[in-house]
Structures are given as structure tokens and as C-alpha cells.
Amino acid sequence: MTGSVSLTMEDNLAFIEISNPPVNALSQTIRESLVNAITEAQKDTDVEAIILYGQGKHFIAGADIREFNLPPKEPSLPDTIQIIEECTKPVIAALAGSVLGGGLEVALGAHFRVALKDAKLGLPEVTLGLIPGAGGTQRLPRLIGIEKSIEIATFGKPVSASESLEIGLIDDLSDETDALQAGKAFAHIILNNQAPIKRLSSLTCEALKPKIASNWQQTLKKKFRGQIAPLKCLEALNMAASHSFADGMKEERAIFMSLRESDQRVALTHVFFAERAAAKLPDLANIKSGSVSQIGIVGGGTMGAGIAVSCLLAGYNTCMVERDEEAAQKGKQTVFQMLASAVKRGRISAKRYDEIEASFIATTEYSIFKNADLVIEAVFEDFDAKKAVFQQLESYCPDHCILASNTSYLDLNEIAQTTTRPQNVIGLHFFSPAHIMKLLEIVIPDQVDAKIIANCFDFAKRLGKIAVRSGVCDGFIGNRLMMRYRLAADAAVIAGASPYEVDQAIVKFGFAMGPYAVSDLAGIDIAWASRKRRAAIRDPRELVTNYMEKLCEMGRFGRKTKRGYYLYDELNPNGVEDPEVLELINQERNERGISPRHISTDEIAKRYLLAMINEACKILEEGIAHRPLDIDLTLIHGYGFPRWKGGPMHYADQLGLAKILHDIKALQNEDNWFWEPASLLEKLVAEGKTFSDLNS
Incomplete structure (x- = not known):
């Protein structure tokens, strides 16, 4: 296994850096090295405090899930965290970027937590069919209460650093831009104040009232219909109030190991890896993609507007063409209705909305595409209508421009043959509503250039889509x-x-x-x-x-x-x-x-x-x-x-x-x-x- 942990000393502080790019996953090598580093720092009589931090942008983004299908190796993560918690010198977790799953459990094992403003803290194990298995369900409720813990652990969604401070998940929010410096500054504060060590395992928490517990159970059954892990996670969290810490840990681990062998965990792990493999196509490995920045949309109906919003939310300069002025204005109105909803959901700021409103153009003139890198046709499913659009695009778009169709069924090879540059024609089949649905079928006609394909996969990644490659047939995949x-x-x-x-x-x-x-x-x-x-x-x-x-x-x-x-x-x-x-x-x-x-x-x-x-x-x-x-x-x-x-x-x-x-x-x-x-x-x-x- 890859990865390393380094221990350095400065004055009366020990710095333990966890390095396992890209997200510092907790492999067996990392766990073993972390135990050794904590043990060594504990023995050093000059050390008064220990700072844990991750190399690069992240603290720890979780366990190395590649180990799930391998026999367990010592030290286990629960044992590693117990050694951290039992350390007699204050241990400070300096958090940045992703602090997820086992990463948050490590942070909960530390005695103090300070975070940079970009930190995201969460327990997403339920998304893999698991529950936190290294004390997350037992320490978290003792720190922030069961109900807040349910919101974090059973839904699997991370919380921001500012919210973490508000609910008591972290001790301080630093203005530093470097985790090591944030940890160092906080260490001096606790040493100067002679702050006592806080071991979460020694705390207690109040049980939920029966009606509230029942409501949570019904909520989870409804939201996660058919799934095992969220309800098992609720069960484990409730044990923090009804069991001693040691007994709760045993129960948590038993549930974790049972779920580890379940069909749902295997299925969800398969999807996790599949999503990361989808865009890794061997025939594109050595293709250098170009830059796409200017996007054009033809069609301002629900689908065209949704595609435009998806591009705008991703930060692309985007414009729209419709058949007449009335349709253009209606399309623009639809775009801003969708963006207003995005503001309400917190996907963009009101300031960004105002910037888009001032710059977004919907027109009848194809000449607006004169500098476009990618134009997506999203008119109704009629070959003659699409043929007319592509002939217009060919007249106005620059030679390098990708000419894409959002067709759901029609023959992309036939569409490509309506132009003199079939090497630029590709299918980008969005799913409705396009600004919400994650799937994007990238449909590959016979003559399309490999660089165009690579550009479209990069485009999909920036949109936050799961891009799947499809050949041409009626209906694609x-x-x-x-x-x-x-x-x-x-x-x-x-x-x-x-x-x-x-x-x-x-x-x-x-x-x-x-x-x-x-x-x-x-x-x-x-x-x-x-x-x-x-x-x-x-x-x-x-x-x-x-x-x-x-x-x-x-x-x-x-x-x-x-x-x-x-x-x-x-x-x-x-x-x-x-x-x-x-x-x-x-x-x-x-x-x-x-x-x-x-x-x-x-x-x-x-x-x-x-x-x-x-x-x-x-x-x-x-x-x-x-x-x-x-x-x-x-x-x-x-x-x-x-x-x-x-x-x-x-x-x-x-x-x-x-x-x-x-x-x-x-x-x-x-x-x-x-x-x-x-x-x-x-x-x-x-x-x-x-x-x-x-x-x-």
C-alpha cells in the first residue's frame, strides 16, 4: 500500500503529516505509521502538544475502500483512533478540505479540532452501504447530540466548516490558509490557557424522546426505501445514549462488519468505482483535449434552457439562439426561473445571478456563435429541423467548434453527413431536467475526431455530470x-x-x-x-x-x-x-x-x-x-x-x-x-x- 506519515519537531510541538495522495486515504500503511508517530511523539519529553494534518488540500477523505475486499490488517482504524485518544499530550486535528468518513473519525479521536474555512466534515459511509465503523456513531453524539448526529451520519452529506463551528463539531475556525499553521496557532492557545484534554469517549449524551426517535425512523424509511445502512446507522447512534462507550463500540463494529459483507455494500462500492472509471477510456488516454469556454445553445425550451443553466452554473460563458424573438425571450425567462431556484437552493449566490442576468444573451442571430467552442442543438426531435440548424451552425461557427446534438434517438451519423465537417459532430444527450440530472450520454458518430470526444468528457466533468460513452443506434444506451x-x-x-x-x-x-x-x-x-x-x-x-x-x-x-x-x-x-x-x-x-x-x-x-x-x-x-x-x-x-x-x-x-x-x-x-x-x-x-x- 502507498502513503506515508512523517513526524517533525519544532520547539515544544510535534507535527504529524499524513500523506497518501490524492485525498490521504487511511490505508493500512497510513494507520500503522500514524500509530508509530503518535507513540514516538508521546515518548518525547520535549513535546507538549501534537498536531495532525494532511499533506496538500485535504485532511483525510476516508478509508481506502480498495481494502474492503481484502482480509483485515492490523492496526484497525478503531484501534488507531483509540491510541490517538489515549495519548496523554493534547492532540489537535488541523482540518482542511475533505474530512470525511474515517478522516472525521480520526478528528473525533483527537482532543481538539481546528478547521480552515474550506473544510467539509462528514460521515458518508451510508452512501457505500455502511455505517461509520471506527467510533463515529459513538463519539459524534457525545460531542454534538444524537439529533444533529443523525442529520450528518444517516444522510451522508458533509457540513461546512462554519456550520461545524456552530454545532460544536470543531473548536475553532481559523483564518489561516494552511492547516499546519492553523494547528500551530491553536496549539499555542491551548497550551497558554492550560486547556484540559477532551476525550469524547468519556462524555455522555441524552437519548432521543420516543416520539422523536420514531419520527426519525419513519423519515429514514421513506427517504431511503429499501436501504439497510441508514436505519442501522440510526440504531448505532442511539446506542451512544443507552450503552457505555466500550459496549457501543462493540455494537457499532458488529453492525459495520455485517454490512461490509452485504450485497448492498458490494453494489454501492461497485457504483462508486464505476463512476470514477466511466471517463477513463483507454483510447483517449494519450489525447490532449483542448479548451472549451464559449458555449452556445440552440433552442430555449425546457431542455435547451436546462442545458444553458447547467453550463452557466459551471461557470461557462453561454448564449442562446431561438427561431424568433418571442421564443428567445421565453427561453431567457425559463433560464432565469431555473437560476432563481438555484439561488434558493444555495447553488449560486445572488451576486452571481445578477452577473449572469447582465451578460446572458438570447437572440435569433446565429452570428452570436462566431467565437463559440461548443454549440449544443436542443430543438425538437425532427431530422429536417435539426438538419436546418446544423447547416446554420456550419455557416457561423469557427472551424474548431464542436457541433453537438441533444437528440434522444436520431442517427448522429446521418446528422453529421449534413455538414462538411462530420469530424466535429457529436451527440450530447442530456436528461431532463438537464441542470439537475447527472447523466450525460456522449454519443460517438463514426467520423468524429478523438480530440472532440476528449473535449466533451472534460466538459461533462466540469458540469458535474456522469458521462457515459455510447455508440450510435436508435435510442443509444x-x-x-x-x-x-x-x-x-x-x-x-x-x-x-x-x-x-x-x-x-x-x-x-x-x-x-x-x-x-x-x-x-x-x-x-x-x-x-x-x-x-x-x-x-x-x-x-x-x-x-x-x-x-x-x-x-x-x-x-x-x-x-x-x-x-x-x-x-x-x-x-x-x-x-x-x-x-x-x-x-x-x-x-x-x-x-x-x-x-x-x-x-x-x-x-x-x-x-x-x-x-x-x-x-x-x-x-x-x-x-x-x-x-x-x-x-x-x-x-x-x-x-x-x-x-x-x-x-x-x-x-x-x-x-x-x-x-x-x-x-x-x-x-x-x-x-x-x-x-x-x-x-x-x-x-x-x-x-x-x-x-x-x-x-
Whole structure:
């Protein structure tokens, strides 16, 4: 393992620097060296105080999670922190940057905490399916109380240095810009004042009142539906009031080790690493990307405005073009409505809002793109409309400018051929709302230059997006998958389930919404338009349900018309079941000569997922996605697949690919075309391999 800890002396102070770039993770080497440094400083009779700090911008950003799948090695982090806390000389943690997970637990083991203003303190273990396992759930409540500890530890979100001072998490907020200097200054203060050592393990805390405890439990169950770790974290935090410190530590560690072996922890760790691997593409490793600073958007509708806001929030100079002056002003208004919401949420300051308001331009003139580095087309899904836009862009944009389309389905190769510079054309498929959703599909046409691809991945990183590389096909990765598993849902409805039973089954699996509720939210006329577009190329064996066509013909487009699959009104903003929809479905069953049968919740979810996994295999076979992890991230960040199940490819590995293949083959009897197993799935089963094997 990498990393080092250095001990230096100056006058009566010992400085222990933790170095394990980039974020000073607590590897076994760091833990062992930290124990040795504390022990040595403790023995030195000249040392009156010890300062712990991290090299570079961060204190410690947590444990080295690469060790999770390895046998535990001594010293453990709890033992390391206990040695720090038991030191008879005052230990000061000088905090900067990330102070997360095990890093905050180390700081809680110190006797004093001083922070720079850029410090972020938190216990994010629940995001990896764990709880703090080195005393975090026992020391934190003793310092700031159980209720504040619940807010920090069960939600996994860090708090600022100023808030940390306010709630008593740190002792002082320094004006220094260097952690070592902040620690040194604070050490002199406590030595001059002869401040007594504060060991958090010796403190006590008050238990929550039963009603408050119950409310927290219900809140966590609702917010983290299906997840184990947040509720286990609440349980451990409550032990700080009901158990001695030693007994609480034993219970905390037992819970931590149990969760460490859980499927949810494995899944969440997979996603953690997948998110970091997504943009690391071997064929781009030696490509030097250029600078993108001037952004143009064509289209000021909800999607175009959302993309503009995403760029503005990231600090890009951004402008917008619309077809006429009225549309331009409406687009500008939409942008500033979204930015006003960002001010309320604290994403930007009021001052930054005013700066953008003074400089943002929405116009009808394409000449505004004369210095653009990247222009993103976000007009409606019509090839002729997009072709006209790209011809305009070619006339006004500089030669180096990236010409991007936000199309959800259309052929990027065909769009590229409408220009004389297909090497500059790429797909940037944002998800709505674009300024909030994290997924960005970067769609690669055949002739695009590698430097353009590298620039777009850099652009996505600055936007804070999870960028996934996709090849060109109808719907790319995400929408192609959605069309397939939606067909499985539609078939279940025709066979006997209701749309509402399907939605309930998918929500029970872990999605926030079922497919029919999602359709109502997006507008079921969007899928209607897609079906019309694909009519000429659709396989005649594909299921097309008449009742869905009738709903659209009746003008029932979902929430925006108050009627879709569900009925909506002021009393039922999330919708209620509609008997008229059920009657239309029964009519179609009668027309098809189908006697409806009961389909269980488990069977509905099973079919939905099998269709998703099988089509994902075909996407991999065709090279549309390069790695299974890209499919996992697409479904998690774009379509609501439960993060704690790791995405469909990881979930399939956990179930076992042989079982997946067996279940798909069993369904071939009812529809040989739809349930034809992907050859990649058969190959992996024959070779005893997993999707995980393909990620490397």
C-alpha cells in the first residue's frame, strides 16, 4: 500500500503529516505509521502538544475502500483512533478540505479540532452501504447530540466548516490558509490557557424522546426505501445514549462488519468505482483535449434552457439562439426561473445571478456563435429541423467548434453527413431536467475526431455530470433499453396485470416510479411520436397496444393534461387509478382473444429486469456500450435503477448469469422473438464468466 506519515519537531510541538495522495486515504500503511508517530511523539519529553494534518488540500477523505475486499490488517482504524485518544499530550486535528468518513473519525479521536474555512466534515459511509465503523456513531453524539448526529451520519452529506463551528463539531475556525499553521496557532492557545484534554469517549449524551426517535425512523424509511445502512446507522447512534462507550463500540463494529459483507455494500462500492472509471477510456488516454469556454445553445425550451443553466452554473460563458424573438425571450425567462431556484437552493449566490442576468444573451442571430467552442442543438426531435440548424451552425461557427446534438434517438451519423465537417459532430444527450440530472450520454458518430470526444468528457466533468460513452443506434444506451423493458411491461398488462400493478411492482423493486407513472410525467405523447417515427422500421413482431394509441388520440397526455394512465387533480397531484383505462385494456384483451391471468408482483419485476438485462447484452455485443459498468451508470443516473442494487449488469452478476439465461429461455415458449437470449449472455455462461469480468 502507498502513503506515508512523517513526524517533525519544532520547539515544544510535534507535527504529524499524513500523506497518501490524492485525498490521504487511511490505508493500512497510513494507520500503522500514524500509530508509530503518535507513540514516538508521546515518548518525547520535549513535546507538549501534537498536531495532525494532511499533506496538500485535504485532511483525510476516508478509508481506502480498495481494502474492503481484502482480509483485515492490523492496526484497525478503531484501534488507531483509540491510541490517538489515549495519548496523554493534547492532540489537535488541523482540518482542511475533505474530512470525511474515517478522516472525521480520526478528528473525533483527537482532543481538539481546528478547521480552515474550506473544510467539509462528514460521515458518508451510508452512501457505500455502511455505517461509520471506527467510533463515529459513538463519539459524534457525545460531542454534538444524537439529533444533529443523525442529520450528518444517516444522510451522508458533509457540513461546512462554519456550520461545524456552530454545532460544536470543531473548536475553532481559523483564518489561516494552511492547516499546519492553523494547528500551530491553536496549539499555542491551548497550551497558554492550560486547556484540559477532551476525550469524547468519556462524555455522555441524552437519548432521543420516543416520539422523536420514531419520527426519525419513519423519515429514514421513506427517504431511503429499501436501504439497510441508514436505519442501522440510526440504531448505532442511539446506542451512544443507552450503552457505555466500550459496549457501543462493540455494537457499532458488529453492525459495520455485517454490512461490509452485504450485497448492498458490494453494489454501492461497485457504483462508486464505476463512476470514477466511466471517463477513463483507454483510447483517449494519450489525447490532449483542448479548451472549451464559449458555449452556445440552440433552442430555449425546457431542455435547451436546462442545458444553458447547467453550463452557466459551471461557470461557462453561454448564449442562446431561438427561431424568433418571442421564443428567445421565453427561453431567457425559463433560464432565469431555473437560476432563481438555484439561488434558493444555495447553488449560486445572488451576486452571481445578477452577473449572469447582465451578460446572458438570447437572440435569433446565429452570428452570436462566431467565437463559440461548443454549440449544443436542443430543438425538437425532427431530422429536417435539426438538419436546418446544423447547416446554420456550419455557416457561423469557427472551424474548431464542436457541433453537438441533444437528440434522444436520431442517427448522429446521418446528422453529421449534413455538414462538411462530420469530424466535429457529436451527440450530447442530456436528461431532463438537464441542470439537475447527472447523466450525460456522449454519443460517438463514426467520423468524429478523438480530440472532440476528449473535449466533451472534460466538459461533462466540469458540469458535474456522469458521462457515459455510447455508440450510435436508435435510442443509444438508455432509451433503447427503456423501449425494450417497457415492451415487457406492456406485454404483462395485456396478459392480465394492470398498469398500476406494474408500477407497484417496479417501485417495490426499488425504482422511485414505475414506467406508466414515468410516462405520465414525461408526457405519453412523446412515446406516441416515437412510435410513429419508428413505424416504418419497427419489427412487425413488436407489440403495439391499441389502448395506448387510443389514450393519445383522446388527448390524454399525462400530468400536463390531468389525464394519462392516471387521473390528476388538486387532491391527487401524484395521480389515482382510472377505471376508464382499465376498460380500454379489457376491450383490447377481448379483441385479441386473451383471457387475463393473475401476474404476481415478483413475476412482473422479473420479466421487466430480464428484458433489460438481455437487451443490455445485445448493446454490449454491438459495441454500443463498451463496458457493463457504462450500462449500470446509465440506468442508475438516467432511469432510476436503485443505486443500492448496483445497476442491471451488477445485479445480474449477483443473481447468477446461468439463472438469468435459464429464466429467459423459459420465456421463449410464449414469445420466441422477444425472449431470444443474447449470444453474449450464452457465451459468458458457457465460459463461466461475469459482466464484471468485462469491465476490465
